[in-house]
Amino acid sequence: MDATRELTIKEIADRNGITTDTVRYYEKIGLLPRAERKMNRHRVYGPDDAERIRMIGCLKKTGMSLDEMRPYMGMYRSKEGIRPTPELHRLMEEHREKIREQIDSLQQVLDFIDDRLTEGFNRGQECALSEEKTKEPLAGFFGRR
Amino acid sequence: MDATRELTIKEIADRNGITTDTVRYYEKIGLLPRAERKMNRHRVYGPDDAERIRMIGCLKKTGMSLDEMRPYMGMYRSKEGIRPTPELHRLMEEHREKIREQIDSLQQVLDFIDDRLTEGFNRGQECALSEEKTKEPLAGFFGRR
DNA sequence: CATTGACTTGAAGTTGGCTCCAAGGGATAT
């Protein structure tokens, strides 16, 4: 793979499922560094930029705001001397925790709906969605992993 | 627990960590049914409403939009005869899949950053990060799984 | 040389999800 190939804004946008406008927007808000320009002022992108944009996409999918991503993006500021700080570790752990909470929430929702589901059978009129999970009604929903 | 106690908008909002404005907003967009009013036109809420609101909170935490929640909320439209459709099951499975993708994305991010990290260790020219524990730099981020 | 098309810019517009505001209604406390 030719990892050093230079891309136009259109190419790099297409490859990441976003629009050129969005790429420029990311540059504008400083999430991407100012792209190098060719003689005709057009932006050119290298593999590092591709990685950055991929990373933004990943982080977005995990529910992180563009603003929160800035520290992560900082890892690319210089081509050498990458040094992720303990601070970054902390941010990552924090974010991982957020995702875990999302999972827990979903699990609660599943339990909750399942209670409603079986209510017809159980005659239950107790308030569902209790703090504790007394059972695993829809177990296996996460397929173990 | 007095599950049948009627609550004011302030009470139900407080108990769910949202504002009265937000409760009224949910009613306005039809996510909550029009609340019953007392003679003075004030809203009154019962346990079902509390459940609905807790459910909205849960679904929100899993990244669902208010709009997407509507089908789930429909489960409360009548106090009896709750019958979640196969359609709802499908929606739930879909959403569960979305969460799974979020998890995968986060995992990708971890792997990605881990690459960057080990790159520094493996052929870091200038980067003089202390050389301890070259193995699994960010291992255990998900506590296994 | 005129047109096409991909690019440039700054700025305005859009959407979702609230959040705040003004103007007013009633119950309770002094």
Added chain:
DNA sequence: ATATCCCTTGGAGCCAACTTCAAGTCAATG
């Protein structure tokens, strides 16, 4: 009765994250 609250309404305002727009540059093509 005046103040203090919490409530009501419709509507305006706000922020993030785009998205669209207007006006222009530049290179290649017919």
